[in-house]
Amino acid sequence: MFKCDKCGKITRPREKQTKKVVKTRDKTYTYTDKFDRNQIKFKENAEIVKEISLCEDCAKREENYE
Ligand SMILES: [Zn+2]
Secondary structure: OOEOOOOOOEOOOOOOOEEEEEEOEOOOEEEEOOOOOOOEEEEOOEOOEEEEEEOHHHHHHHHHHO
């Protein structure tokens, strides 16, 4: 089990963990609003370069927005 870096949920046992490299330097990226997960926001020129862990739900959601 692990904690999803996106929605903060503790996953079920054996749930698949998806690693997503978040490279935001000099590029526009989308993120989900913390308080309203249906709302996708855009951010520009962020300097963060990191890797996050996603639960299955968030991984699916990410695929849909690729
Ligand atoms: Zn999640």
